[in-house]
Amino acid sequence: MSELLVVEDLTVTFPTTRGPVDVVKDVSFTVGRNETVGIVGESGSGKSMTSLAVMGLLPPGATTKGSIRLDGVELLGRPDRELRRVRGEQASMIFQDPLSSLNPYYTVGLQIEEMYRAHRRCSRKEARRVVVEALTQVGIPEPERRAGYYPHQFSGGQRQRVMIAMALVCSPALLIADEPTTALDVTVQAQILTLLAGLQRDSGTGMVFVTHDLAVISSIATRVLVMCRGEQVEYGEAEQVFAAPRHDYTRMLLESIPRIDDEVVL
Numbered sequence: 001m002s003e004l005l006v007v008e009d010l011t012v013t014f015p016t017t018r019g020p021v022d023v024v025k026d027v028s029f030t031v032g033r034n035e036t037v038g039i040v041g042e043s044g045s046g047k048s049m050t051s052l053a054v055m056g057l058l059p060p061g062a063t064t065k066g067s068i069r070l071d072g073v074e075l076l077g078r079p080d081r082e083l084r085r086v087r088g089e090q091a092s093m094i095f096q097d098p099l100s101s102l103n104p105y106y107t108v109g110l111q112i113e114e115m116y117r118a119h120r121r122c123s124r125k126e127a128r129r130v131v132v133e134a135l136t137q138v139g140i141p142e143p144e145r146r147a148g149y150y151p152h153q154f155s156g157g158q159r160q161r162v163m164i165a166m167a168l169v170c171s172p173a174l175l176i177a178d179e180p181t182t183a184l185d186v187t188v189q190a191q192i193l194t195l196l197a198g199l200q201r202d203s204g205t206g207m208v209f210v211t212h213d214l215a216v217i218s219s220i221a222t223r224v225l226v227m228c229r230g231e232q233v234e235y236g237e238a239e240q241v242f243a244a245p246r247h248d249y250t251r252m253l254l255e256s257i258p259r260i261d262d263e264v265v266l
Contacts, residue, residue, distance in 0.1 A: 038221030109147025157188035
């Protein structure tokens with residue numbers, strides 16, 4: 001399997017009134033084409049910061065060390081002008097809350113169209129056709145009509161589908177999904193996971209799936225990176241990590257999952 005994304009010794013540092021603080025420390029992992037790598041850990045473990053660092057979306061003042069190579073090209077240290085060309089065209093991100101990520105003042109069709117035209121030279125007519133195709137691909141009913149809807153006119157699961165359509169409209173090689181199913185009920189969550197798996201299978205996209213839900217990761221990831229307090233505590237094949245975890249933190253995460261055969265103390 002050829003390596004699409006290679007992250008080596010990534011450290012992210014934030015300035016504070018008490019001096020610099022490392023929020024991500026020496027994290028390393030790879031993602032192959034058509035492979036899903038899961039990043040798991042509790043809130044504050046550094047999962048999202050690692051993802052934002054890969055996308056070059058860290059807040060002002062944050063500094064990075066190490067190496068992030070996408071398709072052999074180093075991303076750290078590149079000017080933001082160049083990173084804007086990478087984002088959307090070569091790497092895209094699905095955020096946790098689509099309602100806050102989508103602009104409430106514009107229709108979803110216009111927002112996807114803007115994304116597409118930022119990276120492709122085409123007419124508005126061609127872009128609209130692509131928008132309808134993208135909404136159809138992610139299972140939005142009546143895509144031609146609903147492209148004219150505003151974000152608040154969609155359900156939570158449909159808004160997440162719109163975000164997926166926007167992220168994939170330029171056929172990026174890498175997709176980062178930052179807890180895309182956390183705010184959804186179990187049935188819609190399963191639909192979104194099935195959709196992502198199908199789209200990935202058809203396009204060959206490499207995916208980083210960020211979540212605190214080990215059950216989700218066990219169903220889609222081939223490899224798992226476990227993070228705790230900004231550090232990488234375990235990394236390996238998913239089956240091996242779940243069957244025989246080597247770190248106490250991983251074992252505690254697995255033990256925190258409720259089981260139907262657990263005894264209930266009243």
